[in-house]
Amino acid sequence: GTTIVAEGDPATHFFNISSGTARMVKLLPDGRRQITGFASVGHFLGLAVSDSYSFSAEAIDTVHYCRFSRARLRELLDDYPAMEKRLLEVASNELVAAQEQMLLLGRKTARERMASFLMAQSRQGVPCQQSRAKFGLPMTRGDIADYLGLTIETVSRTLTKLKTEGYIAIPTISEIVVRSPEALDEMAAGEA
Amino acid sequence: GTTIVAEGDPATHFFNISSGTARMVKLLPDGRRQITGFASVGHFLGLAVSDSYSFSAEAIDTVHYCRFSRARLRELLDDYPAMEKRLLEVASNELVAAQEQMLLLGRKTARERMASFLMAQSRQGVPCQQSRAKFGLPMTRGDIADYLGLTIETVSRTLTKLKTEGYIAIPTISEIVVRSPEALDEMAAGEA
DNA sequence: CGATGAATTGAAACTTGTCAACGGCAGTGG
DNA sequence: CCACTGCCGTTGACAAGTTTCAATTCATCG
Numbered sequence: 001g002t003t004i005v006a007e008g009d010p011a012t013h014f015f016n017i018s019s020g021t022a023r024m025v026k027l028l029p030d031g032r033r034q035i036t037g038f039a040s041v042g043h044f045l046g047l048a049v050s051d052s053y054s055f056s057a058e059a060i061d062t063v064h065y066c067r068f069s070r071a072r073l074r075e076l077l078d079d080y081p082a083m084e085k086r087l088l089e090v091a092s093n094e095l096v097a098a099q100e101q102m103l104l105l106g107r108k109t110a111r112e113r114m115a116s117f118l119m120a121q122s123r124q125g126v127p128c129q130q131s132r133a134k135f136g137l138p139m140t141r142g143d144i145a146d147y148l149g150l151t152i153e154t155v156s157r158t159l160t161k162l163k164t165e166g167y168i169a170i171p172t173i174s175e176i177v178v179r180s181p182e183a184l185d186e187m188a189a190g191e192a
Numbered sequence: 193g194t195t196i197v198a199e200g201d202p203a204t205h206f207f208n209i210s211s212g213t214a215r216m217v218k219l220l221p222d223g224r225r226q227i228t229g230f231a232s233v234g235h236f237l238g239l240a241v242s243d244s245y246s247f248s249a250e251a252i253d254t255v256h257y258c259r260f261s262r263a264r265l266r267e268l269l270d271d272y273p274a275m276e277k278r279l280l281e282v283a284s285n286e287l288v289a290a291q292e293q294m295l296l297l298g299r300k301t302a303r304e305r306m307a308s309f310l311m312a313q314s315r316q317g318v319p320c321q322q323s324r325a326k327f328g329l330p331m332t333r334g335d336i337a338d339y340l341g342l343t344i345e346t347v348s349r350t351l352t353k354l355k356t357e358g359y360i361a362i363p364t365i366s367e368i369v370v371r372s373p374e375a376l377d378e379m380a381a382g383e384a
Numbered sequence: 385c386g387a388t389g390a391a392t393t394g395a396a397a398c399t400t401g402t403c404a405a406c407g408g409c410a411g412t413g414g
Numbered sequence: 415c416c417a418c419t420g421c422c423g424t425t426g427a428c429a430a431g432t433t434t435c436a437a438t439t440c441a442t443c444g
Contacts, residue, residue, distance in 0.1 A: 032300075087280055091287060190224065
């Protein structure tokens with residue numbers, strides 16, 4: 001739950017997560033919260049070009065990371081041009097993900113958002129296998145809600161509904177078993 | 193209204209807008225539409241690393257652009273390392289904008305979304321002056337709605353309300369005059 | 385085993401969406 | 415030159431999905 005970087009702070013450093021998961025958070029003055037993404041192993045944080053961070057990053061479990069100063073990053077980029085290529089690649093991929101998330105937030109129903117989220121999580125960190133049915137959710141319902149632009153209650157109700165309909169099972173509060181990945185994929189795409 | 197690139201098409205080219213404005217569009221199978229951004233002079237299109245475009249780009253007025261093949265882009269990047277730096281900068285800025293838009297789509301009310309949009313537009317292309325009160329909207333109400341995650345009707349109603357409350361004036365259908373920029377900025381930030 | 389925070393569930397309220405009608409403007413063709 | 419046609423925008427009434435508020439249950443941890 002500790003803060004790694006805070007929105008508005010001078011952007012002095014640059015991070016690479018080596019273990020655990022962090023949430024990237026943007027806040028409105030009255031406390032409304034939007035989580036723009038979750039960063040786990042390998043993720044880069046603090047790409048912002050401007051003087052200050054445009055979002056906060058907070059640990060949701062035990063997080064280990066590498067920290068570089070911006071000056072050091074500049075050196076690295078000058079010495080290893082491939083690094084720059086890699087960063088551009090990373091940024092482009094994040095941009096694609098961000099656009100996908102805009103579609104979700106702007107146009108999908110609560111049900112479709114949950115299905116999208118669950119299927120994305122189920123594929124998370126499973127590069128070779130098709131997709132393992134069971135997986136853990138490191139974040140709370142509140143985090144999921146703020147990521148999907150919903151309330152805790154709607155997240156809870158939607159999960160319950162998907163469970164009673166047989167699409168998923170919820171063995172423990174932080175574990176999900178996907179029973180019909182195909183159906184959920186269709187649901188996520190807005191075809192059902 | 194012509195399509196510059198189509199979502200899903202093989203990403204063979206890379207674009208730089210030289211005049212006019214295009215909308216970047218993502219679609220759901222049933223026709224629901226999300227506009228992830230508007231690209232005008234100087235904007236780069238087609239940064240995607242993957243094989244195919246992740247969104248469509250469509251002209252909303254007369255658009256001129258430069259087109260490079262991906263191979264040519266690679267050559268350019270190899271010959272001019274500064275180009276890579278510049279692209280990374282551009283991508284980072286777009287990422288920040290995308291996160292801001294996620295906050296808007298996930299957590300702001302219709303009124304706050306309209307205020308955010310209007311103030312962003314009013315600052316668009318006015319680098320030196322504080323911010324000119326009057327500006328044109330090149331896009332239709334439908335485009336605004338799909339950009340803000342609302343319906344045409346809600347956009348129309350919200351604009352009318354802001355007008356009757358004296359925050360803005362609407363001399364013609366595609367022109368806006370901001371009467372209280374400070375109030376609208378607060379509204380956009382969610383402080384009112 | 386009690387305490388605290390998280391998650392679930394229910395009922396009511398509200399913002400926004402849906403459906404429908406109307407008005408305005410532009411381009412077309414008689 | 416003017417009616418016709420079609421698209422875009424506005425406005426109204428109603429419906430609906432999601433939020434809000436409140437109460438209860440569950441899990442974790444000292």
